[in-house]
Amino acid sequence: MKIEQFRQARADDLKAAASVLEKVFKTGINTSPISLAAENVKTSCPSLMDGSNNPDHWGYTIEDLKIPVDTTKHLRPKGIDKNKVELTLDMKLIANFKQWEDLSDPFIELSFNVAVRGISASGLHYFCFHIDKHDMSKKSEEPHPVYHLQYSSNPQSDGEFDYGSTFHLDTPRILHHPVDFILGIGFLTSNFFPMAYDEIMDQSFFPGLYKRYQEKIVKPYFHTLASNWDYDKSKVVWSPVSDLCPLLL
Amino acid sequence: MKTPKYLYIDDETVDAVEAVRDGFNDTEIIEVIVEEPQNFKEQKKDFLAKLNSYDGLILDFRLDQNMQLDVSYNAPAIAQELRTLVLDSENDLKGCPIILCSTDERMRATYDVDKTSHDLFDYKFLKGPEPNWPKFATKLASLAKGYAWLNEVDRSVEEIFKREDINKIDIRITERFTDEDQKQQVYDIAHFFIKELFHHPGILVKERVLAARLGIDVEASGEAWIELKANFLINFKFSGLFSDGWERWWADQIVDFFKKVSGKRLSTLNAINRVNILSEALKIKGLKAAEALPNCESTEFWTICEGFKKPLDPLEGLRVYESVDLKPWQEPKYISFEAAEVERINRDKGLRPHPSEKDRIQLIKESLSK
Numbered sequence: 199m200k201i202e203q204f205r206q207a208r209a210d211d212l213k214a215a216a217s218v219l220e221k222v223f224k225t226g227i228n229t230s231p232i233s234l235a236a237e238n239v240k241t242s243c244p245s246l247m248d249g250s251n252n253p254d255h256w257g258y259t260i261e262d263l264k265i266p267v268d269t270t271k272h273l274r275p276k277g278i279d280k281n282k283v284e285l286t287l288d289m290k291l292i293a294n295f296k297q298w299e300d301l302s303d304p305f306i307e308l309s310f311n312v313a314v315r316g317i318s319a320s321g322l323h324y325f326c327f328h329i330d331k332h333d334m335s336k337k338s339e340e341p342h343p344v345y346h347l348q349y350s351s352n353p354q355s356d357g358e359f360d361y362g363s364t365f366h367l368d369t370p371r372i373l374h375h376p377v378d379f380i381l382g383i384g385f386l387t388s389n390f391f392p393m394a395y396d397e398i399m400d401q402s403f404f405p406g407l408y409k410r411y412q413e414k415i416v417k418p419y420f421h422t423l424a425s426n427w428d429y430d431k432s433k434v435v436w437s438p439v440s441d442l443c444p445l446l447l
Numbered sequence: 448m449k450t451p452k453y454l455y456i457d458d459e460t461v462d463a464v465e466a467v468r469d470g471f472n473d474t475e476i477i478e479v480i481v482e483e484p485q486n487f488k489e490q491k492k493d494f495l496a497k498l499n500s501y502d503g504l505i506l507d508f509r510l511d512q513n514m515q516l517d518v519s520y521n522a523p524a525i526a527q528e529l530r531t532l533v534l535d536s537e538n539d540l541k542g543c544p545i546i547l548c549s550t551d552e553r554m555r556a557t558y559d560v561d562k563t564s565h566d567l568f569d570y571k572f573l574k575g576p577e578p579n580w581p582k583f584a585t586k587l588a589s590l591a592k593g594y595a596w597l598n599e600v601d602r603s604v605e606e607i608f609k610r611e612d613i614n615k616i617d618i619r620i621t622e623r624f625t626d627e628d629q630k631q632q633v634y635d636i637a638h639f640f641i642k643e644l645f646h647h648p649g650i651l652v653k654e655r656v657l658a659a660r661l662g663i664d665v666e667a668s669g670e671a672w673i674e675l676k677a678n679f680l681i682n683f684k685f686s687g688l689f690s691d692g693w694e695r696w697w698a699d700q701i702v703d704f705f706k707k708v709s710g711k712r713l714s715t716l717n718a719i720n721r722v723n724i725l726s727e728a729l730k731i732k733g734l735k736a737a738e739a740l741p742n743c744e745s746t747e748f749w750t751i752c753e754g755f756k757k758p759l760d761p762l763e764g765l766r767v768y769e770s771v772d773l774k775p776w777q778e779p780k781y782i783s784f785e786a787a788e789v790e791r792i793n794r795d796k797g798l799r800p801h802p803s804e805k806d807r808i809q810l811i812k813e814s815l816s817k
Contacts, residue, residue, distance in 0.1 A: 220775045230617040230776045282762045
């Protein structure tokens with residue numbers, strides 16, 4: 199497959215994802231950031247953080263995509279109005295299309311940033327996390343799983359941020375498989391709008407699309423992890439897999 | 448173009464019609480020539496004969512009220528006919544803006560209810576007690592000039608939007624202008640700009656929304672706001688089709704501008720932070736941050752309350768009822784609880800929360816009565 203065809207296919211998948219979200223959330227979502235990303239992936243060759251370019255690279259940026267939230271249980275502090283909660287996704291990924299078909303690390307750069315905002319009578323409250331690919335060229339004191347999920351509550355790393363009575367320090371970087379936007383839809387809705395997740399997965403073509411992306415992104419990750427030990431599929435007895443990870447199709 | 452010339456068809460008394468004509472003509476922004484309506488066949492013939500020498504047409508909504516005249520149709524019927532006549536190239540009739548006017552009561556009783564005719568008109572104004580003639584005349588002049596400009600030659604999407612980086616705009620907005628197989632009629636382009644782009648926040652926003660996004664209280668900032676607009680924001684003002692009649696700003700360029708001067712993302716800062724950053728980076732004194740409206744807490748503003756026309760965080764707003772469904776690239780309008788349910792601002796003019804907000808309104812009422 200030529201890179202142009204590949205780019206077109208990724209753009210079509212993003213558009214399909216946008217139309218599923220429009221169908222499920224109706225006017226509750228403005229899908230322009232996805233539409234722009236689809237054009238982006240088709241037409242531009244992204245630059246890496248070090249400024250370099252490669253014609254085999256593809257990628258996109260989605261900025262300020264707001265997704266409704268319907269998780270009304272366990273909201274804390276108690277005064278938060280469950281009707282005034284909103285999730286914003288900002289993400290960027292860059293990958294090499296030649297590494298899409300094998301078991302390579304699917305991405306060169308990935309940041310998947312989520313900020314959930316809520317309002318109570320005493321003001322704004324934040325819940326943020328990111329799933330990132332760690333830049334291995336950077337030194338760090340703690341061991342970093344290359345793809346990790348990390349939680350924070352201060353969206354702008356503001357020095358004056360009011361942490362209330364919570365205690366904050368660098369939370370563990372929890373091992374997490376890489377996610378692109380398609381897999382991100384499943385991750386976000388299953389956690390923050392479970393009814394929408396069910397509805398999205400009921401849309402005829404979406405589960406097929408989702409499964410293909412799991413094969414390209416999740417499979418290389420877990421196959422590589424499993425290869426740390428001698429692996430014989432016939433000896434696997436722990437089942438079903440869907441209990442371990444309900445989002446796996 | 449010289450002063451745009453509009454033909455105005457109305458069946459009312461000489462006094463009433465002259466008031467409209469003089470109201471417009473005194474502005475010297477447009478010139479209005481009045482005529483009485485004729486029977487449908489004659490009127491059609493008349494339009495074919497002379498409408499090309501005008502830049503636009505104003506129709507009174509009810510044309511069948513004068514018993515002295517043999518007229519049994521109203522504005523939507525003749526407007527529909529006119530749109531069809533323009534499509535037939537044999538008629539050699541240029542597309543021109545069609546404006547609807549009426550008294551409030553008449554418009555409300557029939558036009559507002561019959562949504563099928565809304566697409567026929569480019570603009571409507573009310574012949575109320577004190578019409579804002581300069582405002583209406585500016586819009587009508589802009590429409591006339593825009594139509595004439597579009598009629599001259601085929602215009603590229605970059606010319607229409609007056610933007611080189613057209614790929615930064617959602618393709619679902621621009622693709623209608625680039626599709627060779629389905630060429631847009633001048634009227635379609637005009638209609639799309641006015642109804643879909645100007646009347647809904649999205650890629651373009653009004654000044655009030657622009658100020659809200661920057662966290663600024665327009666009134667309290669006074670000269671400082673004018674200075675900010677004139678020296679910095681002017682670069683992000685929409686200058687494309689009809690921009691001389693509708694002042695709008697590019698939403699994406701404002702976000703990029705803020706990121707460039709501060710390295711921060713506008714939407715995640717509160718109003719005070721946004722204003723402090725702008726004041727410091729641009730060295731402007733006197734900018735004042737907007738405060739939250741009554742019963743609101745957040746100052747992470749992104750829109751305005753359609754009642755108070757003041758900054759509002761959409762999270763704390765109620766969706767406004769709109770008679771047409773939004774496109775996926777349009778943003779909803781909002782109203783604060785205070786404006787919608789306490790002061791009931793413009794409720795008599797149809798400004799009300801969307802029916803889906805009923806439960807939320809009830810919950811807010813209950814929490815306030817505790």
